Amino acid sequence: MTKQLILDNVTVQFGGLKAVDGVSTAIAMGERRAIIGPNGAGKTTLFNAITGVVMATAGKVVFEGEDVTRSPVHARAAKGMSRTFQITNLFPNLSVRDNMRLAIRGLSKAKFSLLGRPELAAADDAEAERALGLSRLVGRSDTLVKELSYGEQRQLEMAMALVARPRILLLDEPAAGLSPAERVIVADIIRSLPRDLTMIIIEHDMDLALGLVDWVTVLNNGHLLVEAAPADIRGNKDVQDVYLGKARRHA
Amino acid sequence: MSRDLASVPAGAGPAGPSAVALTPARLIAIAIAGLALVAVPYMLPNYYVSIATQVLIFAVLAMSIDILAGYTGRTPLGHGAIFGTATYVTIYWSTTLGGSPWTGMLVGVAAATTVAAIFALLAIRTSGVYFLLLTLALGMIVWGVCLRWTSVTGGENGIRGSVRPLFIATHSAFYYLVLTAVAVITFVMWRFVNSPFGLTLRGIKDSESRMRSLGYNVPLHLFIAFTVSGFFAGIAGAIYAMFNSFVSPSTVALTQSVAGLLMAITGGIGTLFGSFVGAAAIISLENFVSSYTERWLSILGLMFVLIMVFAPEGIVGRIRMILARSKG
Numbered sequence: 001m002t003k004q005l006i007l008d009n010v011t012v013q014f015g016g017l018k019a020v021d022g023v024s025t026a027i028a029m030g031e032r033r034a035i036i037g038p039n040g041a042g043k044t045t046l047f048n049a050i051t052g053v054v055m056a057t058a059g060k061v062v063f064e065g066e067d068v069t070r071s072p073v074h075a076r077a078a079k080g081m082s083r084t085f086q087i088t089n090l091f092p093n094l095s096v097r098d099n100m101r102l103a104i105r106g107l108s109k110a111k112f113s114l115l116g117r118p119e120l121a122a123a124d125d126a127e128a129e130r131a132l133g134l135s136r137l138v139g140r141s142d143t144l145v146k147e148l149s150y151g152e153q154r155q156l157e158m159a160m161a162l163v164a165r166p167r168i169l170l171l172d173e174p175a176a177g178l179s180p181a182e183r184v185i186v187a188d189i190i191r192s193l194p195r196d197l198t199m200i201i202i203e204h205d206m207d208l209a210l211g212l213v214d215w216v217t218v219l220n221n222g223h224l225l226v227e228a229a230p231a232d233i234r235g236n237k238d239v240q241d242v243y244l245g246k247a248r249r250h251a
Numbered sequence: 252m253s254r255d256l257a258s259v260p261a262g263a264g265p266a267g268p269s270a271v272a273l274t275p276a277r278l279i280a281i282a283i284a285g286l287a288l289v290a291v292p293y294m295l296p297n298y299y300v301s302i303a304t305q306v307l308i309f310a311v312l313a314m315s316i317d318i319l320a321g322y323t324g325r326t327p328l329g330h331g332a333i334f335g336t337a338t339y340v341t342i343y344w345s346t347t348l349g350g351s352p353w354t355g356m357l358v359g360v361a362a363a364t365t366v367a368a369i370f371a372l373l374a375i376r377t378s379g380v381y382f383l384l385l386t387l388a389l390g391m392i393v394w395g396v397c398l399r400w401t402s403v404t405g406g407e408n409g410i411r412g413s414v415r416p417l418f419i420a421t422h423s424a425f426y427y428l429v430l431t432a433v434a435v436i437t438f439v440m441w442r443f444v445n446s447p448f449g450l451t452l453r454g455i456k457d458s459e460s461r462m463r464s465l466g467y468n469v470p471l472h473l474f475i476a477f478t479v480s481g482f483f484a485g486i487a488g489a490i491y492a493m494f495n496s497f498v499s500p501s502t503v504a505l506t507q508s509v510a511g512l513l514m515a516i517t518g519g520i521g522t523l524f525g526s527f528v529g530a531a532a533i534i535s536l537e538n539f540v541s542s543y544t545e546r547w548l549s550i551l552g553l554m555f556v557l558i559m560v561f562a563p564e565g566i567v568g569r570i571r572m573i574l575a576r577s578k579g
Contacts, residue, residue: 051464053460053464072463072468073460073463073464074463074464074465074466074467074468074469077463077464077465077466078466082464082465083464085461085464089458089460089461089464090457090458090461091453091454091457091458091461092457093453093456093457094450094453094454094457098450098453098454101447101450102450102451102454102462102465102467103465105447105451106462106465106466106467107466110447111447111448111451111467112447112448112475113446113447113448114443114446114448114475114479115439115442115443115446116446116447116448117446118445118446118447118449118450160465164465164466
């Protein structure tokens with residue numbers, strides 16, 4: 001399989017702290033990958049280095065054969081990287097419809113139309129409706145985002161990431177803070193993604209994460225601890241150590 | 252201060268396509284406003300026609316400020332300088348250089364747009380109070396140049412000279428020309444803020460980081476918005492040259508930028524049309540109150556405080572909120 005995203009010795013340093021320390025891995029086209037690890041392991045920082053929200057202080061990020069280590073966020077988005085945020089990051093004072101319009105026009109020239117009509121082209125509109133349907137938000141188009149429930153906002157995050165026509169989708173704890181019923185919806189949305197779309201997911205809920213992916217990367221203290229198939233992760237001693245603590249396992 | 256200004260709530264207009272749709276109620280409101288404006292020269296003496304003309308010109312300046320303050324969330328304090336640049340160039344071109352006033356206006360608008368583009372390059376990477384202060388400082392530079400470059404600008408004496416062609420020499424003829432121009436400009440600005448590009452500005456106001464991750468080059472969008480805003484401020488300044496036939500450093504001074512911003516805020520930030528109400532309120536106050544007392548600036552200040560306390564969303568913003576509440 002071709003490697004779509006290659007991380008080569010990626011390091012992110014904040015002052016004296018190495019939040020991500022020499023992580024190397026490669027993600028194949030169409031692969032589903034989970035990044036797990038305890039709090040402070042560097043998962044979100046690694047996402048930020050991949051998408052350009054922070055710049056890697058050392059190492060390389062190569063996306064589809066191109067070194068994007070120094071590219072700004074919007075340029076990486078233009079190459080097909082789409083992400084959701086751990087803390088909901090939407091346009092709260094705009095309607096669901098306008099949020100979707102912004103998501104779908106991010107990579108099209110239509111965003112520079114200074115005097116054009118605000119409506120989406122018919123094909124884009126159909127795609128937005130499809131994504132809203134997938135995210136269980138049909139009929140909510142006119143609602144202001146700040147008036148949506150938290151769960152609906154998370155669903156909208158997914159819908160927006162989807163209509164941006166990504167080549168790789170990075171989901172940062174999409175189910176964080178959701179009720180069990182809402183988690184099921186999010187898992188369903190992820191399962192219904194096109195199978196050729198590459199996806200990386202950060203998730204604390206191991207059952208959710210391991211049920212969705214082909215391969216798992218475990219981070220601890222900024223280092224890559226282990227990489228394995230989901231079935232092998234649960235039994236892995238190193239993973240149990242970082243999650244449960246060495247002392248407890250030996251006790 | 253800028254945080255407060257930047258966070259002035261936008262008019263509570265309904266979201267989605269309804270914000271743009273011309274509902275029967277809106278068409279009736281526009282028709283009544285239009286008829287009232289057309290009737291002004293028939294109903295009022297020349298003095299008031301002249302004030303109405305001034306209101307229309309300054310409403311365009313206030314709307315240009317609203318594009319930035321209301322739609323991108325960045326409150327500028329340098330638009331008086333951009334406006335005044337167009338006034339200076341128009342009058343200089345048609346008096347000192349002896350050119351056609353119409354060409355002078357075109358050159359004036361081009362000069363103002365260029366000044367805005369330079370301001371934009373320097374200011375767009377900042378926000379909040381830094382943006383406010385940087386635009387203020389840039390405006391002060393323009394004011395300093397106009398004051399000191401005596402050989403061209405006439406220094407403190409300014410430049411005097413009638414720019415207005417004969418066919419619009421009367422108050423009412425000039426008023427109708429300005430009314431027609433402002434109607435067209437307002438329509439274009441309304442289309443602009445409701446365009447796909449206008450939506451990107453509201454997105455930037457809400458979440459810059461999300462805009463970037465969706466693929467938007469945020470500084471580029473702000474640069475275009477600032478330059479377009481300066482273009483409209485320049486049009487207002489060029490028309491003002493015809494209206495006033497005189498320009499001096501006070502035209503590009505900070506008070507001009509502040510007046511424009513106050514008009515936008517009084518009418519309602521993010522409502523666009525509120526600028527007409529704000530310009531009418533402040534210019535009327537300036538003219539009528541100052542005939543009774545010399546303390547009109549104090550009254551202006553008091554009015555501003557009352558608006559910020561009781562209706563921070565501005566007059567039009569408050570009316571929209573009340574209408575939305577009565578519907579819902």
